[in-house]
Amino acid sequence: MSTHSSEGELPASLTIAIVMPAHDEAEALPQVLAAIPRDMAPRIVVVDNASTDGTGDVALAHGVEVVREERPGYGSACLAGIKHLASSPPDILVVLDADYSDYPQDLPLLVSPILAGEADFVMGSRVERAEAGALGPHVRWGNDLATGFIRLLFGFQYRDMGPFRAIRWPALQRLDMRDPAYGWNAEMQVKALQQGLAVSEVPVRYRARVGRSKISGTLRGSVGAGVGILLMIATLRLAPRWYARRVPVAT
Numbered sequence: 446m447s448t449h450s451s452e453g454e455l456p457a458s459l460t461i462a463i464v465m466p467a468h469d470e471a472e473a474l475p476q477v478l479a480a481i482p483r484d485m486a487p488r489i490v491v492v493d494n495a496s497t498d499g500t501g502d503v504a505l506a507h508g509v510e511v512v513r514e515e516r517p518g519y520g521s522a523c524l525a526g527i528k529h530l531a532s533s534p535p536d537i538l539v540v541l542d543a544d545y546s547d548y549p550q551d552l553p554l555l556v557s558p559i560l561a562g563e564a565d566f567v568m569g570s571r572v573e574r575a576e577a578g579a580l581g582p583h584v585r586w587g588n589d590l591a592t593g594f595i596r597l598l599f600g601f602q603y604r605d606m607g608p609f610r611a612i613r614w615p616a617l618q619r620l621d622m623r624d625p626a627y628g629w630n631a632e633m634q635v636k637a638l639q640q641g642l643a644v645s646e647v648p649v650r651y652r653a654r655v656g657r658s659k660i661s662g663t664l665r666g667s668v669g670a671g672v673g674i675l676l677m678i679a680t681l682r683l684a685p686r687w688y689a690r691r692v693p694v695a696t
Contacts, residue, residue: 461556461611462488462535464526466519467543471498473655477541478507480549485556486539490529494522500543520629524622539611544654546579547609551649556611558645565616565642568634569609569649576652587671591631594675598682599638604646606630606674616642623692627673635681 463486467474474491481489489509493501495517504511514525523540530538537559541547551569558564571580572588580588592603608630612620620636622629637644680688 459536459560460488461486461537461539461552462490462530463539463541464523464530465489465491465541465543466494466522466526467491467496467500467504468494468517468522469496469498469500470543470655471496471500471503473545474500474503474543475507476545476655477543477549478504478509480545481541482550482552485552488530488535490526491543492522492526492529494518494525516625518626520622520627520632521625523629524625527617527622534614536614537611538614538617540608542608542654546652546654547607548650548652551609554647555609555649558647559611559613563643564645566612566633566637566644567610568603568605568644568646569607570605570646571607571609571649571651572605573648574650576650579651579653587674590671591674591678594678595631595635595638598678599635601638601644603634606634607649607651609649612637616640621689623688624677627670628677631674631677632681635678639681639685 463481465477478489490512491501491504491509492512492514493504494514501511501513510529512525512529514522527538537556539552539555541549547569555567555569558567572585588606591606596602610633612633616637619640620633622632622636624632
């Protein structure tokens with residue numbers, strides 16, 4: 446699945462860096478880090494997003510780069526990780542959650558369309574290969590609602606809104622990402638369409654996370670995330686210039 450053709454030729458040797466937003470993920474983090482193919486992605490940045498359980502210390506003990514971001518929010522953590530990488534950027538940025546729900550071993554599958562020169566942005570779609578119970582009914586319903594809304598407003602059918610994703614660094618810069626909260630993933634997916642990026646989705650495995658989800662594990666979190674996602678999609682369709690003025694770039 447794709448939009449327009451990929452932008453430019455790829456370097457002969459590509460570098461890959463992983464940004465991992467992490468809020469109180471000390472329990473899960475060692476398992477995630479142990480499963481990452483380090484030969485493929487030797488640079489890993491864990492963004493300790495206002496954790497109180499020693500997440501940052503666990504990350505340091507495993508020999509990865511750690512950024513502390515006190516401002517709460519998934520988008521804030523992602524933006525902090527990207528800012529950290531900006532002085533020496535990789536060719537490909539991968540975003541991976543720190544809760545061990547995704548399979549880091551699927552990294553080669555995720556980046557393969559980029560390595561083949563077929564995509565600028567690749568989504569890991571969980572809906573085909575998720576283990577039983579890993580995606581609750583409310584998550585699947587919300588996922589269908591959000592992807593259907595994108596199709597209605599932008600004419601492109603995503604299968605998932607999942608967090609495991611990869612994007613070429615120059616393409617990421619074109620997106621001018623800003624959202625500090627729940628709308629981050631939707632902002633990236635919509636802006637990828639608006640910017641004419643070549644978009645692909647690949648089925649990836651998914652399991653029940655370690656510990657309780659801060660978002661889908663609570664009614665308040667689920668509703669808040671759902672509203673944020675739908676508002677982001679609508680805003681980028683109806684008032685993109687207002688959004689660019691209203692939401693400043695994180696510094």
